[in-house]
Amino acid sequence: MADAIIPKTVRKPASYFRMRRRVVRGLQILALLLVLFYTLFPYYWAFVSSTKQGSALYQSALMPAFDFTYYRQLIDNPVFMGSLLNSAYVAVSTTFLSLVIGLSAAYALGRIDFPQRRTILMIVLMISIFPQVVVLSGMFELINWMGLFNRPSALVLTYLLSTVPFTTWILTTFIREFPRELEEAAIIDGCSHFRILMKILLPLMGPSLASTGILAFILAWNEFLFALTFTLTDENRTVPVAIGLIAGNSRYEYPFGQIMAASVTVTLPLIIIVLIFQRRIVAGLTAGAIKG
Template sequence: MAGGSRHYSNSTYRKLRIAKRAGLYAGVALVLVYMLFPYYWAIISSTKSREDLYSFSLLPSLDFSNYITLYHNPIFIGAIVNSAFVAFTSSVISLVISILAAYALGRMNFRFSRIILICVLMISVFPQVVVLSGMFEVIGWLGLYNRPTALVFSYLLLVLPFTTWVLTSFIRDLPQELEEAALIDGCSRLRILTHVLLPLMGPAIASTGLLAFILSWNEFLFALTFILTDENRTVPVAMGLLTGSSRYEYPFGQIMAASVTVTLPLLILVLIFQRKIVSGLTAGAVKG
Protein backbone atom coordinates (compact mmCIF):
# COMPACT_ATOMS: atom_id res chain seq x y z
CA MET A 1 0.00 0.00 0.00
CA ALA A 2 2.82 2.41 0.87
CA GLY A 3 4.65 1.68 -2.37
CA GLY A 4 1.44 2.09 -4.37
CA SER A 5 0.63 5.36 -2.60
CA ARG A 6 4.11 6.69 -3.29
CA HIS A 7 3.85 5.65 -6.94
CA TYR A 8 0.49 7.38 -7.25
CA SER A 9 1.90 10.56 -5.72
CA ASN A 10 4.88 10.58 -8.09
CA SER A 11 2.58 10.04 -11.05
CA THR A 12 0.30 12.89 -9.95
CA TYR A 13 3.27 15.18 -9.40
CA ARG A 14 4.59 14.37 -12.86
CA LYS A 15 1.22 15.17 -14.41
CA LEU A 16 1.10 18.48 -12.57
CA ARG A 17 4.55 19.38 -13.85
CA ILE A 18 3.49 18.53 -17.40
CA ALA A 19 0.29 20.56 -17.02
CA LYS A 20 2.21 23.58 -15.68
CA ARG A 21 4.74 23.39 -18.48
CA ALA A 22 1.97 23.05 -21.06
CA GLY A 23 0.20 26.07 -19.56
CA LEU A 24 3.44 28.06 -19.66
CA TYR A 25 4.04 27.21 -23.30
CA ALA A 26 0.42 28.02 -24.15
CA GLY A 27 0.74 31.41 -22.46
CA VAL A 28 3.97 32.18 -24.33
CA ALA A 29 2.31 31.13 -27.59
CA LEU A 30 -0.64 33.44 -26.95
CA VAL A 31 1.67 36.36 -26.19
CA LEU A 32 3.67 35.71 -29.37
CA VAL A 33 0.51 35.50 -31.47
CA TYR A 34 -0.81 38.70 -29.91
CA MET A 35 2.45 40.56 -30.59
CA LEU A 36 3.37 39.13 -34.01
CA PHE A 37 -0.02 38.77 -35.67
CA PRO A 38 -0.44 42.52 -36.46
CA TYR A 39 2.90 42.54 -38.24
CA TYR A 40 2.04 39.32 -40.06
CA TRP A 41 -1.29 40.83 -41.09
CA ALA A 42 0.56 43.88 -42.43
CA ILE A 43 2.83 41.60 -44.48
CA ILE A 44 0.02 39.60 -46.07
CA SER A 45 -2.05 42.76 -46.64
CA SER A 46 0.87 44.39 -48.42
CA THR A 47 1.02 41.47 -50.88
CA LYS A 48 -2.67 41.58 -51.82
CA SER A 49 -4.26 43.31 -54.74
CA ARG A 50 -6.92 45.95 -54.31
CA GLU A 51 -9.71 43.40 -54.80
CA ASP A 52 -8.21 40.77 -52.48
CA LEU A 53 -7.95 43.21 -49.58
CA TYR A 54 -11.67 42.86 -48.90
CA SER A 55 -11.55 39.05 -48.64
CA PHE A 56 -10.30 37.50 -45.39
CA SER A 57 -7.34 35.17 -45.87
CA LEU A 58 -4.32 34.36 -43.71
CA LEU A 59 -2.20 33.43 -46.74
CA PRO A 60 -0.31 36.04 -48.78
CA SER A 61 -1.31 36.58 -52.40
CA LEU A 62 2.30 37.21 -53.53
CA ASP A 63 1.25 40.32 -55.43
CA PHE A 64 4.11 42.81 -55.04
CA SER A 65 2.52 45.61 -57.03
CA ASN A 66 2.14 47.67 -53.84
CA TYR A 67 5.89 47.48 -53.21
CA ILE A 68 6.69 48.30 -56.82
CA THR A 69 4.41 51.35 -56.76
CA LEU A 70 5.83 52.44 -53.41
CA TYR A 71 9.48 52.10 -54.43
CA HIS A 72 8.83 54.12 -57.57
CA ASN A 73 7.58 56.96 -55.39
CA PRO A 74 10.49 59.41 -55.05
CA ILE A 75 8.84 61.14 -52.07
CA PHE A 76 8.81 57.92 -50.03
CA ILE A 77 12.41 57.02 -50.95
CA GLY A 78 13.52 60.51 -50.01
CA ALA A 79 11.62 60.21 -46.73
CA ILE A 80 13.58 57.07 -45.86
CA VAL A 81 16.85 58.92 -46.50
CA ASN A 82 15.68 61.88 -44.42
CA SER A 83 14.60 59.64 -41.54
CA ALA A 84 17.90 57.77 -41.59
CA PHE A 85 19.86 61.03 -41.53
CA VAL A 86 17.77 62.62 -38.78
CA ALA A 87 17.63 59.50 -36.59
CA PHE A 88 21.34 58.71 -36.94
CA THR A 89 22.49 62.29 -36.39
CA SER A 90 20.26 62.90 -33.37
CA SER A 91 21.30 59.56 -31.83
CA VAL A 92 25.02 60.25 -32.24
CA ILE A 93 24.78 63.79 -30.88
CA SER A 94 22.67 62.67 -27.94
CA LEU A 95 25.12 59.87 -27.11
CA VAL A 96 28.12 62.22 -27.15
CA ILE A 97 26.41 64.78 -24.92
CA SER A 98 24.83 62.19 -22.61
CA ILE A 99 28.13 60.34 -22.08
CA LEU A 100 29.76 63.56 -20.86
CA ALA A 101 26.73 64.49 -18.76
CA ALA A 102 26.41 60.97 -17.34
CA TYR A 103 30.05 60.97 -16.23
CA ALA A 104 29.59 64.30 -14.49
CA LEU A 105 26.35 63.24 -12.82
CA GLY A 106 27.51 59.73 -11.96
CA ARG A 107 31.08 60.29 -10.80
CA MET A 108 31.53 63.89 -9.74
CA ASN A 109 29.98 64.91 -6.46
CA PHE A 110 28.79 68.49 -6.85
CA ARG A 111 25.90 70.49 -5.50
CA PHE A 112 22.44 69.91 -6.95
CA SER A 113 23.57 66.87 -8.96
CA ARG A 114 20.60 64.81 -7.75
CA ILE A 115 18.20 67.66 -8.48
CA ILE A 116 19.59 67.94 -12.01
CA LEU A 117 19.13 64.21 -12.54
CA ILE A 118 15.53 64.42 -11.30
CA CYS A 119 14.89 67.30 -13.68
CA VAL A 120 16.29 65.20 -16.53
CA LEU A 121 13.88 62.42 -15.64
CA MET A 122 10.96 64.85 -15.43
CA ILE A 123 11.75 66.27 -18.87
CA SER A 124 11.76 62.78 -20.36
CA VAL A 125 8.13 62.19 -19.31
CA PHE A 126 6.78 65.52 -20.60
CA PRO A 127 4.19 65.12 -23.39
CA GLN A 128 5.38 66.45 -26.74
CA VAL A 129 2.38 68.71 -27.14
CA VAL A 130 3.39 70.63 -23.99
CA VAL A 131 6.62 71.88 -25.56
CA LEU A 132 5.38 72.06 -29.15
CA SER A 133 4.55 75.76 -29.20
CA GLY A 134 7.80 76.71 -27.47
CA MET A 135 9.85 74.55 -29.82
CA PHE A 136 8.03 76.12 -32.77
CA GLU A 137 9.18 79.57 -31.66
CA VAL A 138 12.76 78.38 -31.06
CA ILE A 139 12.97 76.65 -34.44
CA GLY A 140 11.70 79.80 -36.17
CA TRP A 141 14.12 82.02 -34.20
CA LEU A 142 17.05 79.80 -35.24
CA GLY A 143 15.97 79.83 -38.87
CA LEU A 144 15.71 76.03 -39.06
CA TYR A 145 12.06 75.81 -40.02
CA ASN A 146 11.32 73.31 -42.83
CA ARG A 147 14.82 71.79 -42.63
CA PRO A 148 15.93 68.32 -41.45
CA THR A 149 18.26 70.01 -38.95
CA ALA A 150 15.15 71.32 -37.19
CA LEU A 151 14.16 67.72 -36.45
CA VAL A 152 17.66 66.87 -35.25
CA PHE A 153 17.53 69.80 -32.85
CA SER A 154 14.01 69.01 -31.62
CA TYR A 155 14.61 65.27 -31.28
CA LEU A 156 17.38 65.94 -28.79
CA LEU A 157 14.65 67.10 -26.42
CA LEU A 158 13.13 63.60 -26.62
CA VAL A 159 16.25 61.47 -26.78
CA LEU A 160 18.82 63.25 -24.61
CA PRO A 161 17.04 62.88 -21.23
CA PHE A 162 16.54 59.15 -21.78
CA THR A 163 20.14 58.46 -22.81
CA THR A 164 21.52 60.61 -19.98
CA TRP A 165 19.44 58.81 -17.35
CA VAL A 166 20.37 55.31 -18.53
CA LEU A 167 24.09 56.05 -18.97
CA THR A 168 24.30 57.80 -15.59
CA SER A 169 22.91 54.73 -13.85
CA PHE A 170 25.32 52.52 -15.79
CA ILE A 171 28.39 54.62 -14.94
CA ARG A 172 27.48 54.51 -11.25
CA ASP A 173 27.60 50.72 -11.37
CA LEU A 174 31.16 50.63 -12.74
CA PRO A 175 33.92 49.91 -10.17
CA GLN A 176 35.20 53.05 -8.50
CA GLU A 177 38.66 51.46 -8.12
CA LEU A 178 39.34 51.73 -11.87
CA GLU A 179 38.96 55.49 -11.79
CA GLU A 180 40.98 55.86 -8.59
CA ALA A 181 43.87 53.87 -10.08
CA ALA A 182 43.80 56.01 -13.22
CA LEU A 183 43.81 59.21 -11.15
CA ILE A 184 46.87 57.97 -9.22
CA ASP A 185 48.62 57.33 -12.56
CA GLY A 186 48.00 60.97 -13.53
CA CYS A 187 45.14 60.55 -15.99
CA SER A 188 42.79 63.45 -16.53
CA ARG A 189 39.03 63.14 -16.19
CA LEU A 190 38.52 63.18 -19.95
CA ARG A 191 41.19 60.51 -20.49
CA ILE A 192 39.60 58.34 -17.78
CA LEU A 193 36.26 58.61 -19.53
CA THR A 194 37.55 57.88 -23.02
CA HIS A 195 40.20 55.22 -22.22
CA VAL A 196 38.97 53.53 -19.04
CA LEU A 197 35.19 53.81 -18.72
CA LEU A 198 34.11 54.12 -22.33
CA PRO A 199 35.34 50.64 -23.38
CA LEU A 200 33.27 49.16 -20.53
CA MET A 201 30.13 51.01 -21.61
CA GLY A 202 29.64 49.07 -24.85
CA PRO A 203 26.35 47.35 -23.89
CA ALA A 204 24.87 50.55 -22.46
CA ILE A 205 25.89 52.63 -25.48
CA ALA A 206 24.54 50.02 -27.90
CA SER A 207 21.20 49.74 -26.11
CA THR A 208 20.62 53.46 -25.57
CA GLY A 209 21.85 54.33 -29.06
CA LEU A 210 19.55 51.82 -30.72
CA LEU A 211 16.54 52.86 -28.66
CA ALA A 212 17.31 56.53 -29.37
CA PHE A 213 17.48 55.72 -33.08
CA ILE A 214 14.11 53.94 -32.95
CA LEU A 215 12.54 56.83 -31.04
CA SER A 216 13.79 59.36 -33.60
CA TRP A 217 12.84 57.11 -36.52
CA ASN A 218 9.22 56.75 -35.35
CA GLU A 219 8.59 60.36 -34.24
CA PHE A 220 5.59 61.96 -35.94
CA LEU A 221 4.39 65.16 -34.23
CA PHE A 222 7.54 67.28 -34.55
CA ALA A 223 8.12 66.03 -38.09
CA LEU A 224 4.59 66.99 -39.08
CA THR A 225 4.84 70.43 -37.47
CA PHE A 226 8.31 71.61 -38.49
CA ILE A 227 8.48 70.19 -42.05
CA LEU A 228 6.10 71.33 -44.79
CA THR A 229 7.64 70.29 -48.10
CA ASP A 230 7.56 66.71 -49.38
CA GLU A 231 11.27 66.52 -50.14
CA ASN A 232 12.17 67.10 -46.47
CA ARG A 233 9.56 64.88 -44.82
CA THR A 234 10.39 61.81 -42.76
CA VAL A 235 8.92 58.33 -43.11
CA PRO A 236 6.07 58.50 -40.53
CA VAL A 237 4.67 61.67 -42.08
CA ALA A 238 5.19 60.41 -45.64
CA MET A 239 3.26 57.25 -44.77
CA GLY A 240 0.40 59.29 -43.33
CA LEU A 241 0.20 61.40 -46.48
CA LEU A 242 0.17 58.55 -48.99
CA THR A 243 -2.69 58.92 -51.45
CA GLY A 244 -4.34 56.60 -53.95
CA SER A 245 -5.11 57.10 -57.62
CA SER A 246 -8.10 59.26 -56.67
CA ARG A 247 -9.06 61.41 -53.71
CA TYR A 248 -11.63 58.81 -52.60
CA GLU A 249 -9.24 55.86 -52.61
CA TYR A 250 -7.46 54.84 -49.41
CA PRO A 251 -4.13 53.17 -50.35
CA PHE A 252 -4.28 50.50 -47.64
CA GLY A 253 -1.97 48.11 -49.51
CA GLN A 254 0.72 50.74 -50.04
CA ILE A 255 0.51 51.85 -46.41
CA MET A 256 0.98 48.25 -45.27
CA ALA A 257 3.92 47.87 -47.66
CA ALA A 258 5.43 51.07 -46.28
CA SER A 259 4.97 49.92 -42.67
CA VAL A 260 6.70 46.61 -43.46
CA THR A 261 9.52 48.42 -45.25
CA VAL A 262 10.28 50.84 -42.42
CA THR A 263 9.79 48.32 -39.60
CA LEU A 264 11.82 45.41 -40.95
CA PRO A 265 15.24 47.13 -40.56
CA LEU A 266 14.41 48.02 -36.96
CA LEU A 267 13.41 44.44 -36.20
CA ILE A 268 16.65 43.16 -37.69
CA LEU A 269 18.71 45.61 -35.61
CA VAL A 270 16.85 44.66 -32.42
CA LEU A 271 17.36 40.95 -33.09
CA ILE A 272 21.07 41.48 -33.73
CA PHE A 273 21.67 43.63 -30.63
CA GLN A 274 19.03 42.12 -28.32
CA ARG A 275 21.58 40.78 -25.83
CA LYS A 276 23.37 44.10 -25.57
CA ILE A 277 20.04 45.89 -25.21
CA VAL A 278 18.94 43.68 -22.32
CA SER A 279 22.32 43.72 -20.58
CA GLY A 280 22.71 47.46 -21.01
CA LEU A 281 19.27 48.34 -19.68
CA THR A 282 19.36 45.90 -16.77
CA ALA A 283 22.87 46.96 -15.74
CA GLY A 284 21.83 50.58 -15.81
CA ALA A 285 18.63 50.01 -13.87
CA VAL A 286 20.09 48.35 -10.78
CA LYS A 287 20.91 51.47 -8.79
CA GLY A 288 19.20 54.14 -10.87
Protein backbone atom coordinates (compact mmCIF):
# COMPACT_ATOMS: atom_id res chain seq x y z
CA MET A 1 0.00 0.00 0.00
CA ALA A 2 2.85 2.44 0.88
CA ASP A 3 4.61 1.61 -2.37
CA ALA A 4 1.52 2.61 -4.32
CA ILE A 5 1.40 6.06 -2.63
CA ILE A 6 5.09 7.04 -3.13
CA PRO A 7 5.65 8.00 -6.81
CA LYS A 8 8.49 6.32 -8.54
CA THR A 9 11.32 8.44 -9.94
CA VAL A 10 11.13 8.68 -13.70
CA ARG A 11 14.56 8.00 -15.14
CA LYS A 12 15.32 10.21 -18.13
CA PRO A 13 16.76 8.60 -21.23
CA ALA A 14 20.46 8.92 -22.07
CA SER A 15 19.63 10.86 -25.23
CA TYR A 16 18.24 13.68 -23.05
CA PHE A 17 21.57 14.14 -21.24
CA ARG A 18 23.51 13.98 -24.52
CA MET A 19 21.28 16.66 -26.00
CA ARG A 20 21.66 18.76 -22.86
CA ARG A 21 25.48 18.56 -23.03
CA ARG A 22 25.40 19.54 -26.70
CA VAL A 23 23.21 22.56 -25.99
CA VAL A 24 25.44 23.71 -23.11
CA ARG A 25 28.56 23.22 -25.24
CA GLY A 26 26.97 25.12 -28.12
CA LEU A 27 26.10 28.04 -25.82
CA GLN A 28 29.66 28.09 -24.47
CA ILE A 29 31.10 28.17 -27.99
CA LEU A 30 28.68 30.94 -28.94
CA ALA A 31 29.70 32.99 -25.89
CA LEU A 32 33.38 32.44 -26.74
CA LEU A 33 32.81 33.60 -30.33
CA LEU A 34 31.02 36.72 -29.11
CA VAL A 35 33.88 37.57 -26.75
CA LEU A 36 36.45 37.02 -29.51
CA PHE A 37 34.46 39.20 -31.92
CA TYR A 38 34.10 41.95 -29.32
CA THR A 39 37.82 41.99 -28.53
CA LEU A 40 39.36 41.34 -31.97
CA PHE A 41 37.04 43.21 -34.33
CA PRO A 42 38.23 46.73 -33.34
CA TYR A 43 41.83 45.74 -34.11
CA TYR A 44 40.76 44.15 -37.41
CA TRP A 45 38.79 47.27 -38.30
CA ALA A 46 41.83 49.43 -37.57
CA PHE A 47 43.99 47.26 -39.84
CA VAL A 48 41.40 47.35 -42.65
CA SER A 49 41.08 51.12 -42.36
CA SER A 50 44.87 51.57 -42.41
CA THR A 51 45.15 49.83 -45.81
CA LYS A 52 42.69 52.10 -47.63
CA GLN A 53 42.86 55.65 -48.92
CA GLY A 54 40.19 58.21 -49.69
CA SER A 55 36.82 56.90 -50.82
CA ALA A 56 38.08 53.30 -50.78
CA LEU A 57 37.48 53.33 -47.04
CA TYR A 58 33.71 53.25 -47.69
CA GLN A 59 33.86 50.53 -50.34
CA SER A 60 33.94 46.91 -49.16
CA ALA A 61 34.43 48.21 -45.64
CA LEU A 62 35.22 44.82 -44.09
CA MET A 63 37.81 43.72 -46.66
CA PRO A 64 41.38 45.09 -46.52
CA ALA A 65 42.87 46.66 -49.64
CA PHE A 66 46.47 45.72 -48.68
CA ASP A 67 47.74 49.16 -49.56
CA PHE A 68 50.59 49.78 -47.10
CA THR A 69 51.31 53.36 -48.14
CA TYR A 70 50.54 54.72 -44.68
CA TYR A 71 52.89 52.21 -43.05
CA ARG A 72 55.72 53.17 -45.38
CA GLN A 73 55.08 56.82 -44.55
CA LEU A 74 55.36 56.04 -40.84
CA ILE A 75 58.64 54.19 -41.32
CA ASP A 76 60.03 57.09 -43.33
CA ASN A 77 58.84 59.61 -40.73
CA PRO A 78 61.75 60.30 -38.31
CA VAL A 79 59.44 62.01 -35.81
CA PHE A 80 57.20 58.95 -35.44
CA MET A 81 60.13 56.52 -35.25
CA GLY A 82 61.74 58.76 -32.63
CA SER A 83 58.52 58.71 -30.61
CA LEU A 84 58.58 54.90 -30.74
CA LEU A 85 62.08 54.90 -29.27
CA ASN A 86 61.02 57.40 -26.60
CA SER A 87 58.05 55.23 -25.64
CA ALA A 88 60.26 52.13 -25.47
CA TYR A 89 62.80 53.92 -23.27
CA VAL A 90 60.14 55.36 -20.95
CA ALA A 91 58.14 52.13 -20.67
CA VAL A 92 61.16 49.86 -20.08
CA SER A 93 62.73 52.24 -17.54
CA THR A 94 59.42 52.69 -15.71
CA THR A 95 58.80 48.94 -15.59
CA PHE A 96 62.30 48.14 -14.31
CA LEU A 97 62.28 50.82 -11.60
CA SER A 98 58.73 50.05 -10.49
CA LEU A 99 59.56 46.34 -10.14
CA VAL A 100 62.75 47.05 -8.16
CA ILE A 101 61.06 49.53 -5.82
CA GLY A 102 57.81 47.59 -5.64
CA LEU A 103 59.55 44.29 -4.87
CA SER A 104 61.52 45.81 -2.00
CA ALA A 105 58.43 47.47 -0.55
CA ALA A 106 56.34 44.33 -1.06
CA TYR A 107 58.81 42.20 0.89
CA ALA A 108 58.75 44.65 3.78
CA LEU A 109 54.95 44.84 3.77
CA GLY A 110 54.43 41.11 3.24
CA ARG A 111 57.04 39.61 5.55
CA ILE A 112 58.23 42.11 8.15
CA ASP A 113 55.85 42.69 11.04
CA PHE A 114 55.48 46.29 12.20
CA PRO A 115 52.46 48.16 13.61
CA GLN A 116 51.78 50.49 10.65
CA ARG A 117 51.83 47.80 7.96
CA ARG A 118 48.08 47.72 7.30
CA THR A 119 47.89 51.51 7.29
CA ILE A 120 50.69 51.77 4.75
CA LEU A 121 49.00 49.17 2.53
CA MET A 122 45.80 51.20 2.56
CA ILE A 123 47.73 54.37 1.70
CA VAL A 124 49.43 52.56 -1.19
CA LEU A 125 46.05 51.41 -2.47
CA MET A 126 44.58 54.91 -2.21
CA ILE A 127 47.52 56.42 -4.11
CA SER A 128 47.18 53.86 -6.92
CA ILE A 129 43.57 54.88 -7.61
CA PHE A 130 44.17 58.64 -7.60
CA PRO A 131 43.05 60.34 -10.86
CA GLN A 132 45.93 61.80 -12.84
CA VAL A 133 44.35 65.24 -12.93
CA VAL A 134 44.57 65.50 -9.14
CA VAL A 135 48.38 65.35 -9.11
CA LEU A 136 49.01 67.01 -12.48
CA SER A 137 49.64 70.54 -11.20
CA GLY A 138 51.86 69.35 -8.33
CA MET A 139 53.91 67.11 -10.62
CA PHE A 140 54.26 69.99 -13.09
CA GLU A 141 55.83 72.17 -10.41
CA LEU A 142 58.07 69.34 -9.21
CA ILE A 143 59.30 68.47 -12.70
CA ASN A 144 59.95 72.13 -13.47
CA TRP A 145 61.86 72.59 -10.19
CA MET A 146 64.03 69.53 -10.90
CA GLY A 147 64.88 70.80 -14.39
CA LEU A 148 63.45 67.72 -16.13
CA PHE A 149 60.76 69.48 -18.13
CA ASN A 150 60.53 68.37 -21.77
CA ARG A 151 62.68 65.28 -21.17
CA PRO A 152 61.72 61.58 -21.34
CA SER A 153 63.15 61.11 -17.83
CA ALA A 154 60.40 63.39 -16.54
CA LEU A 155 57.83 60.88 -17.80
CA VAL A 156 59.65 58.02 -16.07
CA LEU A 157 59.45 59.91 -12.78
CA THR A 158 55.78 60.75 -13.17
CA TYR A 159 54.78 57.25 -14.28
CA LEU A 160 56.35 55.79 -11.15
CA LEU A 161 53.68 57.63 -9.21
CA SER A 162 51.08 55.19 -10.54
CA THR A 163 53.11 52.05 -11.31
CA VAL A 164 54.99 51.73 -7.99
CA PRO A 165 51.83 51.56 -5.80
CA PHE A 166 50.30 49.18 -8.33
CA THR A 167 53.27 46.80 -8.38
CA THR A 168 53.74 47.04 -4.61
CA TRP A 169 50.15 46.05 -3.91
CA ILE A 170 50.19 43.08 -6.32
CA LEU A 171 53.63 41.76 -5.33
CA THR A 172 52.72 41.99 -1.65
CA THR A 173 49.86 39.59 -2.33
CA PHE A 174 52.20 37.16 -4.09
CA ILE A 175 54.87 37.28 -1.37
CA ARG A 176 52.30 36.52 1.33
CA GLU A 177 51.52 33.22 -0.41
CA PHE A 178 55.01 31.80 0.11
CA PRO A 179 55.44 29.58 3.20
CA ARG A 180 57.37 31.19 6.03
CA GLU A 181 59.33 27.99 6.56
CA LEU A 182 61.57 29.01 3.64
CA GLU A 183 62.64 32.19 5.42
CA GLU A 184 62.89 30.59 8.83
CA ALA A 185 65.31 27.99 7.49
CA ALA A 186 67.34 30.72 5.77
CA ILE A 187 67.44 32.87 8.92
CA ILE A 188 68.73 29.90 10.92
CA ASP A 189 71.53 29.59 8.34
CA GLY A 190 72.39 33.26 8.90
CA CYS A 191 70.85 34.85 5.78
CA SER A 192 69.88 38.53 5.88
CA HIS A 193 66.54 39.83 4.62
CA PHE A 194 68.17 41.10 1.42
CA ARG A 195 69.73 37.72 0.69
CA ILE A 196 66.45 35.95 1.42
CA LEU A 197 64.70 38.21 -1.06
CA MET A 198 67.34 37.89 -3.79
CA LYS A 199 68.35 34.23 -3.41
CA ILE A 200 65.16 32.51 -2.23
CA LEU A 201 62.02 34.48 -3.06
CA LEU A 202 63.09 36.19 -6.29
CA PRO A 203 63.72 32.93 -8.25
CA LEU A 204 60.24 31.77 -7.25
CA MET A 205 58.54 34.99 -8.35
CA GLY A 206 59.23 34.78 -12.09
CA PRO A 207 55.56 34.40 -13.13
CA SER A 208 54.35 37.11 -10.76
CA LEU A 209 57.08 39.53 -11.86
CA ALA A 210 56.28 38.84 -15.52
CA SER A 211 52.55 39.49 -15.13
CA THR A 212 53.06 42.60 -12.99
CA GLY A 213 55.79 43.92 -15.27
CA ILE A 214 53.64 43.49 -18.38
CA LEU A 215 50.78 45.42 -16.80
CA ALA A 216 53.15 48.20 -15.71
CA PHE A 217 54.69 48.30 -19.21
CA ILE A 218 51.28 48.63 -20.87
CA LEU A 219 50.31 51.37 -18.43
CA ALA A 220 53.46 53.36 -19.23
CA TRP A 221 53.28 52.66 -22.97
CA ASN A 222 49.69 53.91 -23.34
CA GLU A 223 49.79 56.94 -20.99
CA PHE A 224 48.75 60.21 -22.67
CA LEU A 225 48.00 63.01 -20.19
CA PHE A 226 51.42 63.30 -18.51
CA ALA A 227 53.20 62.77 -21.84
CA LEU A 228 51.22 65.60 -23.41
CA THR A 229 51.84 67.93 -20.47
CA PHE A 230 55.54 67.38 -19.85
CA THR A 231 56.84 67.16 -23.44
CA LEU A 232 56.69 70.03 -25.92
CA THR A 233 58.98 69.15 -28.83
CA ASP A 234 58.63 66.34 -31.38
CA GLU A 235 61.94 64.70 -30.50
CA ASN A 236 60.84 64.11 -26.88
CA ARG A 237 57.23 63.02 -27.38
CA THR A 238 55.98 59.48 -26.92
CA VAL A 239 53.80 57.50 -29.31
CA PRO A 240 50.32 58.30 -27.87
CA VAL A 241 51.01 62.03 -28.16
CA ALA A 242 52.52 61.62 -31.63
CA ILE A 243 49.38 59.81 -32.80
CA GLY A 244 47.14 62.47 -31.27
CA LEU A 245 49.01 65.20 -33.15
CA ILE A 246 48.82 63.56 -36.60
CA ALA A 247 47.24 66.09 -38.96
CA GLY A 248 45.95 65.91 -42.53
CA ASN A 249 47.19 67.78 -45.56
CA SER A 250 44.56 70.49 -44.97
CA ARG A 251 42.37 71.69 -42.13
CA TYR A 252 39.37 69.92 -43.69
CA GLU A 253 41.02 66.51 -43.95
CA TYR A 254 40.83 64.03 -41.09
CA PRO A 255 43.80 61.60 -41.34
CA PHE A 256 41.81 58.51 -40.37
CA GLY A 257 43.97 56.05 -42.31
CA GLN A 258 47.23 57.42 -40.92
CA ILE A 259 45.92 57.28 -37.36
CA MET A 260 44.76 53.69 -37.80
CA ALA A 261 48.13 52.67 -39.27
CA ALA A 262 49.95 54.28 -36.36
CA SER A 263 47.60 52.60 -33.86
CA VAL A 264 48.22 49.17 -35.39
CA THR A 265 51.98 49.77 -35.40
CA VAL A 266 51.97 50.84 -31.75
CA THR A 267 49.85 47.86 -30.66
CA LEU A 268 52.09 45.26 -32.31
CA PRO A 269 54.90 45.42 -29.68
CA LEU A 270 52.37 44.85 -26.89
CA ILE A 271 50.88 41.84 -28.69
CA ILE A 272 54.34 40.34 -29.29
CA ILE A 273 55.36 40.81 -25.65
CA VAL A 274 52.14 39.25 -24.36
CA LEU A 275 52.50 36.27 -26.73
CA ILE A 276 56.09 35.69 -25.62
CA PHE A 277 55.29 35.84 -21.89
CA GLN A 278 51.73 34.49 -21.99
CA ARG A 279 52.53 31.35 -19.97
CA ARG A 280 54.27 33.32 -17.25
CA ILE A 281 51.44 35.87 -17.22
CA VAL A 282 48.79 33.17 -16.73
CA ALA A 283 50.92 31.41 -14.09
CA GLY A 284 51.42 34.71 -12.26
CA LEU A 285 47.75 35.68 -12.37
CA THR A 286 46.64 32.26 -11.07
CA ALA A 287 49.37 31.91 -8.43
CA GLY A 288 47.86 31.41 -5.02
CA ALA A 289 44.41 30.54 -6.39
CA ILE A 290 44.74 27.01 -4.97
CA LYS A 291 46.32 26.46 -1.60
CA GLY A 292 47.75 23.00 -1.12
